[in-house]
Amino acid sequence: MKNYLFLFTFIVSLFGQPLYVYAQTDAFNVKEVDSLVHKVLATFKVPGAAVGVIKDGEVLLNKGYGLQDINKEALTVDKKTLFKIASTSKAFTAAALAMLVDQQKITWESKVVDIIPQFALYDQWVTKEFTIADLLTHRSGLARFAGDLMLWPEPAGFSRDEIIRNLKHLRPASGFRSEYAYDNLLYIVAGEVVAKVSGLSWEQFVEQQIFSALEMKRCFAGAVPKKQMTNIAQPHGLINDKPTIIKRNQTYDKESVMAAAGGIKCSVNDLLVWVQTQLNRGISPADVRIFSDEQSKVMWSPHTILSVSENDKKYHNTNFRSYGLGWRLADTHGYKRVSHTGSLSGNLSQITLIPELNLGVVVLINQNSTYARNTIMNSIVQSFINVEQRDWLTIQTQRQQERLDRLRTKSAQASLTHNVKPLRKKVTLPLQRYVGLYQDPWFGQVNISIKNKQLYFESLKSTRMHGHMIENEGNEFIVWYDDRSLEADAFARFTVENNQVVGLTMDRLSDDIDASFDYIDLNFTRITE
Structure with a gap:
């Protein structure tokens, strides 16, 4: 041999x-x-x-x-x-x-x-x-x-x-x-x-x-x-x-x-x-x-x-x-x-x-x-x-x-690296104004509700994707999933026109998150309040 x-x-x-x-x-x-x-x-x-x-x-x-x-x-x-x-x-x-x-x-x-x-x-x-x-x-x-x-x-x-x-x-x-x-x-x-x-x-x-x-x-x-x-x-x-x-x-x-x-x-x-x-x-x-x-x-x-x-x-x-x-x-x-x-x-x-x-x-x-x-x-x-x-x-x-x-150079990414929940900040509108059902053409519907005095994100199709939404700034929140093994936390940015919330887009919280969580392709329209 x-x-x-x-x-x-x-x-x-x-x-x-x-x-x-x-x-x-x-x-x-x-x-x-x-x-x-x-x-x-x-x-x-x-x-x-x-x-x-x-x-x-x-x-x-x-x-x-x-x-x-x-x-x-x-x-x-x-x-x-x-x-x-x-x-x-x-x-x-x-x-x-x-x-x-x-x-x-x-x-x-x-x-x-x-x-x-x-x-x-x-x-x-x-x-x-x-x-x-x-x-x-x-x-x-x-x-x-x-x-x-x-x-x-x-x-x-x-x-x-x-x-x-x-x-x-x-x-x-x-x-x-x-x-x-x-x-x-x-x-x-x-x-x-x-x-x-x-x-x-x-x-x-x-x-x-x-x-x-x-x-x-x-x-x-x-x-x-x-x-x-x-x-x-x-x-x-x-x-x-x-x-x-x-x-x-x-x-x-x-x-x-x-x-x-x-x-x-x-x-x-x-x-x-x-x-x-x-x-x-x-x-x-x-x-x-x-x-x-x-x-x-x-x-x-x-x-x-x-x-x-x-x-x-x-x-x-x-x-x-x-x-x-x-x-x-x-x-x-x-x-x-x-x-x-x-x-x-x-x-x-x-x-x-x-x-x-x-x-x-x-x-x-x-x-x-x-x-x-x-x-x-x-x-x-x-x-x-x-x-x-x-x-x-x-x-x-x-x-x-x-x-x-590299991840520690950004505060949001540093929190993700250490699995430390970000602090709640102040957003533009009262939380109730963001509540509703949102529809994306290919991903389907997500429901935004209030639980324990915080917004709560829930996908109706991909049922493991749910968690509280932490206020970040402006009309931006951080979706902090209940299942921490997902390693997929996301920015959620509400679209506001004429002082009305009309839509929602998302992006990965960290560049280190698996790119298969392709939030960037999502474009939700608010269909009910």
């Missing part, structure tokens, strides 16, 4: 100058990885993780670390522990469509409206021209995360049909096919294309045509069956700097409206089968082909250009980035990198493939720390490349501290 050395520490030269250790291609040290992962979990307060590494068709690492549940020390993570894999699910939706292309039931240029007649975007011409490939490539013209409040926090109360019908209310933020803006709603449409063309629901197609074909026995596109509801990585967030179960995301036993965009539940053991199938261009380790070599190339080809950040260039020597079909593409130290991350509140994932090295890495964690996920993934991937082996734990710890320092 070929092994590869995992080194990320600095050495000191004879001249006293620090040098980076370079990877050597003769040993893969599992103990070094174990040590790193345990340090990462402790540093970023992550209860548990699962990590898999496959090289040249051989599994070098396939194991779990830490706890499934911070409150239950007896429940440890292993290679078969179920995690929500979030947006790494998108590659499965792309693969399902690729299989239908192989079967000549659709093409990537097939028009969506020919398959789903009720599909409509804000612009009629864009609607008519929108293709299957457009659903997967984040180039629709919609704003980043547009309409995601119809998905999260779960259960958001919207059906897939309602989501499709509401797309026409979302105003474009850029020209069609002109720039990259990540979205989730169009992957839900893609899942419904799979259903319309195949005659199976998206969940049935993925489970029967992919999971069963590849013998991925601990992967589920829909609800996890009752007999399989064991060995589950519970979702955690940091509440008052302590790992805490996010109860609203304990939904493994329920079907999810957003499954095609990010709803798969899977173990690292089974994801290694998926990774090997991808590296084999559609052929499983058991020699079962599920999609063609041609479609593999299409999915791994650039469709939408992405920007290259200073950090990408500095740390990965990246010169290009793009989005394929369900995958992000980039060059890393001269090698093509095919990867995707996934982020749901309390569950993070990442899958990275380096095809030229025949290398695949899977990282799953059950806490919201992107710093933990990045440390593990970057450390492992770079250990296989003959380049400077950076201390990723130090780099990501510094980045986390820099973010916290």
